[in-house]
Amino acid sequence: MARSTQIILAIILLLLVAVAGWLYSRIEWQERNIDLGYSKAAKQNHYLALQQFLAKQNITATVKQGLAGIDKVSGYGTVILSQAYGSLDKQRAERLLKWVEAGGHLIMEAHNPFIHNLSDKKDVIFSQFNVTVIEDEAVDEDLEERLQSLTARLDQSTEKPRKNCRGYSLLGEIKIKGRSKPLTIDFSNDQRLSAPLDDAYGWVATESTDNFVRMVQFQHGDGLISFMGSLKLWRNPYISCEDNAFLLTQLIDPKGNLTLFKNQDSDSLFAKLWQWAPYFILGCILWLVAWLWNKGVRFGPIKHYQPYEIRQIIEHIEAASRLCWQQQQIEEQVDNLRKTILFQLAEKHPGFKQLSQSEQIKRIAKDSHLAYALIEHSLFSPVTRKEVEFTQLLKGLQQIRNGL
Known part of the structure; x- marks a missing residue:
């Protein structure tokens, strides 16, 4: 290689190194936190944050998928039924109430994703305490006025809602003995309940009328039963909102453990299809009958030819x-x-x-x-x-x- 060529290549290499050094000096390094979403465990268990929160309070919380063993609970503690409205038969409900009567605390919600209309389904324990679920259509005559009032409050508010919190529309206040400031609870999207308040141990009224409640408690023997419109305030995205987590610590028995049963008794595929597409099912049945009639024997038995x-x-x-x-x-x-x-x-x-x-x-x-x-x-x-x-x-x- 000629000497002049070597000099040219060396100059080009030095220029490239100089340009790379200048570009590197112009780079601004920034640190950013990227939310990767929920972990696999959190996606599978909607109450994982609840378990971790209570573990820090030295309270063992167990989440069970399904209602197996719910009528065999014993000892002191708290039992939460999630998505189980209308899923208990009379015998299992009676055994569970005997446990409450002996000093247990039962928390139930008026929610079942496998029931299309809760007003058409009765729950044994809800009915025994005359607690009924009120559909939103029955009490939303003043919905437009409430939405206008909510919009005005949000426009005037300078505080931004926290991430994953559902808003300020249905915030309720609960007074706790020994605390001067009431708890602020996010009851957004919860079902309204109707109950005989004269016999109630405590309740949280709705924002529009005192005739309906978001939560109501009844004493049963030495125990306590809490009926709630929804347990969504204790699920992973919402337990950190407002005073939702602190309310949980006030409701459960600190001397015992907490067991949460999540109902998974879904209807069969045919029942769901019949519920959402009955005409499609009828059409398929008629087509099957017509096909069988066309393929079947209509003129007596076939006599097989024997050679x-x-x-x-x-x-x-x-x-x-x-x-x-x-x-x-x-x-x-x-x-x-x-x-x-x-x-x-x-x-x-x-x-x-x-x-x-x-x-x-x-x-x-x-x-x-x-x-x-x-x-x-x-x-x-x-x-x-x-x-x-x-x-x-x-x-x-x-x-x-x-x-x-």
Whole structure:
């Protein structure tokens, strides 16, 4: 390589290094926190934040998928039923109420994602305490006025709502003994309840009227039952909003553990299809009936054809063969077959009869391409009464005839 070329390459390399150093000096490094969303465990367990929060309070919280074992709880503690409205039968409800009567605390919500209309379904425990679920359509006559008032309050507010919190529309206040400031609870999207407040231990009224409540409690023996419109305020995105987490610590029994049963008794696929698409199901059933009617038997049973004639011929041949074998007429049948083959050869080759036996065998072997010994045994050997040898003899004659 020429010296001038080396100098040029060195200059280019120095320029590239200088440009890279200048670009590196102009880079501004920034640190950013990127929210990767919920972990896999949080997606599978909507109450994972609740468990972790209570663990810091030295309270063991267990989340069970399904209602198995709910009627076998014992000892002191708190039981929460999630999405279980209308899912308990009378016997299981009675056993659970006996546990409450002995000093347990039961928390239930008026929510079941597998029931389309809660007003059409009754819950055993809700009904026993005369607590009914009020659909939003029954109490939202002043909805437009409430929305206008909410919009005005949000416009005047300078505080931004925290992330994952549902807003300021349905904030409720709960007074706790020993605290001067009431708790602020986010009851957004919760069901309204109607209950006999004269018998209630405590309640949280709705924002529009005192005739309905968001939460109501009743004493039952030595225990307590809390009916809530929804438990959504304690799920992963919302438990950190307002005083939702602190309310949980005030409701549960600190001396015992907490067990949360999440109902998963979903309806069958056919029941869901019938609920949401009944006309589609009826159309499919009618189409299936029409198809079966078209493919099915409409003119009486089908009489299958039996090939009686072929069966009779086979039986006749078999019977004739057995008769010949029994009456020792096999030799005559074999001789007739041999004569037929020799007659065909005589017509095909004039002068065939005048040939000697060995020459005849050679002629047949040339035409049929069969072995010399097979031809001699099949055409000129004595007929035997042994079944195996007789079968081989007939097989050889058949091969000779087919070869011709």
